[in-house]
Amino acid sequence: MSPSTPTEGKGPSAASRLVTLARERYTFVTSEDGRPYAVELNGPNIALPLRGRLGLRQKLARRFADTYDGDVASQSALADAMTVLEGLADEHDPVPVHLRVGTAPDGGIVIDLGTADGRCAIVTPGAWHTADRSPVLFRRSGAMAPMPVPGPAGGNGLTQLHALLNMDEPAFRQLVGWLVAAWIPHIPHPVLTFKGEQGTGKSKTAAMVVNLIDPSPAAKRSQPRDIKTWATQAFSSWALCLDNISVIPPWLSDTLCKAVTGDGIVDRALYTDDDVVVLTFRRVLAMTTIDAGALAGDLAERLLMLGLELIGEDRRRTEEELDAAFESARPAVLAALLDLLARVLAVLPAVRLESMPRMADFARVLAAVDQVQGWTTLASYLATSANLASDALEGDAFGTALAAFVERHGTWTGTAGALLELLPWGEGLRPPGWPKDPTRTSGRIKRLAPLLRSVGIGVDDTQRSQDRHRSKLLTLTRIDPEPLPAPPASAPTGPPAWPPVAPIGVGHTTPHQP
Template identity: 60%
Template sequence: MSQAEDIVNGAGVSKSDKGPSQASLLVRIARERFELFMSEDGRPYAVAKNGPNLALPLRGKAGLRSQLARIFTDDNTGNVPSQSALADAMTVLEGIAASADPRVPHLRVARHEGGIVVDLGTSDGRCVVIGPHGWDRVPRSPVLFRRSGAMKPLPDPVRDGDGLARLRGLLNTSEEGFRLLVGWLVAAFLPDLPHPILTFRGEQGTGKSKAAQMVIGIIDPSGAPKRTAPRDLKSWGVQAFNSWGLCLDNVSVIADWLSDALCRAVTGDGMIDRALYSDDDVVVLEFRRVLAMTTIDAGALAGDLAERLLTIELSLIPDSKRREEAELDAAFADAHAAILASLFDVLAAVLKALPDVTLTERPRMADFARVLAAVDHVKDWRTLESYRASARNAVADVLDGEPFAQAVVDLVDKAGPEGLTLTAQELLDRVATPDKLPKKWPKDSTRAGGQLKRLAPALRTVGINVDDTQRGPAPQRQRLYKLTASESRRIPASTASTTQPAGALTSGNGMDATTSPSVHAASIPAPTASTPGPLMDAANAEVDADPPPASTPSPIHDQARHSDMDAGDAMDAEMRPLSEVATPRLDVIERLIGTCAGCGQDMTILTPGQTHHPMCESDPA
């Protein structure tokens, strides 16, 4: 009689009361073929001794329980273990796992000996190892990974032309935006640093959702690459725990709890929940994730979330250039392997350059900024500057959606260089209050102080400094808020208010032509001592004028030399005398302010030879 025939029920009692039970056989199989351990967050796992370096949860759809049931059936001529035997075996195996040293199973990417290991997600456990000197495909990962039902396999990277150029052809953004996206993708394979939330912004018809789907699919393919905003914190935690890259699609408004959760997911988060089928046991969800979102208006986002955004603007796709979704999917699938290979090439070079990269100024996401600096060193790009500008713009957009913040900015701008020092109630009393209070407008001094504290980082980004460390006199000892505009914020205002020289006419654009390197002073004749040069105002000028230094007159009629950036091409509107050697050009209209020889009043001269008003010429009296 075979062993399988001898075992007849879930308790393992045989006809002759001999032989091990089903549960005992299942435990024996597990101990012979798997290593059992607990993760640092208290979850039991098993990893095959002679198989892929993959951590299998003891329970679940693709966990150890189902594996043991299959092995038992294969080894015992098709006999299936009972549910009670499997449950008893799992209880014993959890106890064995708890006695082992804890280990950390990683999700999709992991650090290893100065390099990066990327799990391809295949059933045989293949991976890619990237180091400072290149990358290579490896049949078995040196790092323990775990999988989830949300993950799909990555293709084997293959060098097939310029993968980045092929990705560029699938996205309708500027070159600056694309390079910034490449920097973000390279950083997405570095697991131990905070990643800003990639935000695709554009009007309807710009392909935001498709772009986000492709970008997340590059690093972490999933059956659901685009997701709606979760309904509560628990559902968000489950999603984030089981995917390395996530994308929230068509975000218009983000609840406060979700905004806080996204911020924590960027820097690292942990959530505690009650364990299934228990009253007092808990499970912990720990994660740091790579996040993306699509939105039309980022101004509805909270200020602390806006500081963690990396915004990529997408342009409208003309109908004549719009492509069908199936065509885009096929093009992306065909290019995916080459895109990965090119990204891994850049990542390897970045890993080699990073030890020598030091930032003199560190923005909020300093680790990510350092990676961008390494990308710039490798590719000779300027992604770090683009990122800083993008962060400032995102914060400014958020402040546009905060009426109270806008009122505070206006109040500080009017206060002058000394700024304001006042209590929260005094601030609330002095800001311009709308007739109909917006929803976010603080209703009392406590809420005003709290909102000012929350908005302080965003206000600082636009040049408004908030200092709340001071206290008022006794006995109230009220908190005082000192609000000042930075010097860089005050400079444009002071420049705009500078009085122009008497008689000077400007082009109305607030710029000074003498600051432009395109101005050619050598082409400007100097005024003579006897004849002061009349002031000139170029009709199409983009820049204003200051009196130029004296220079040698050009024998060529300077008003017609557009190639030398004079008045004809709007770059050189400055004080000039009439050229004595120039031949009058009636086809060139010149707006020169002079004094009429007949009446002494200011006049507009249309040609160099005209010296009188038309009325004076016809009627000198």
């Protein structure tokens, strides 16, 4: 007879005993996306999924065997127990469950170090320290790896990091700004894109960068084949890199844009016909590519493009040497980044930009980095973004033809169908991505409008024709290109407003003093 079947005189069923064991050691919560988790009462503040390889079910099966002299709970008993525990989790209001980075009740940033004991780093304006137990609830995934304890205090972590990367000083400073912003969870982050010919170390650089902010045994991923594959990858990692991207299909371009600003995917829940599960995420993304012109215009506006220099044969190192150097430097690099993040948080509330670029929150972080470091990363980022917009437009055959048309004719007003007939694509077959009808033409121009504005072409689709058809009209006109936003009013024009601050060490909470 199965141990899960209660019989007279034989005590509680195996399922009942499993539930009792679970309630003695865990409390049960539901996340804001409707997933049930178990949290150990006297352990790390880690949310365990009830099912799966890293979940409570496996741990409970082993605890049952240890408690009842090697007796093994059946699959049906475990399934019955999980159903009861899911009901317990559903009794309470949903709670935030974070992945790698979260915001504490006092506003501080909490970074899960990923260790078995649940240690974390807590960053507040002007200070940071490590803690044995996180003040916020984190979940883990099989795509996560632990981070080393940051330190030592006073190390030259940024210098050590730059020595591992083949990029010039302006590019490196923008990278540092991106790394600092990557731990600020409530803002959109541009897609860090490493560009360079073969032999520039794009893939290795991307892996090192991702493993600084969200270590993973698979920091580099292949291009996902569909939306479900992407959702699984994004749900399991705070930061991830798509390696060797050459062509991005429209669905993936749209998905990456949404993941920058926050995305949600609704799918049917497992083993049900009428219930759904919601995957919600904002992610920190990186890519490597050779041809930046292959990127779609709307995605190009959300990129931070950094070029890598060709590595000479006399400077090349083996993978083993690079890995050893990175692991040796990583604690000091983490400490330096946390130092800088604490100082950025101290000045960020007062940073104001004269005008707002597309990735305005990220631009404010760069302005704060410039203020505390005496750098000019914001100006470099804005200049690179403007060039990238032009490159993306040049890589789009329809966009290039549209820009040339306005250059020749100046202001033009008409229907999308009329415009489609006037735009030649040259000899031979229609280029890939060329719109086939007026509806697609109108939609394509709307998507290209931000890039067109950046090169001095205005698009207005708010007018209607005066005939009985009341057709929608497009007006294309030559305008002055969008100016780059001015530096923040609080940014220094010369040296830093105060001398560099000594890094704050592990375990210290000494506030930063300007």
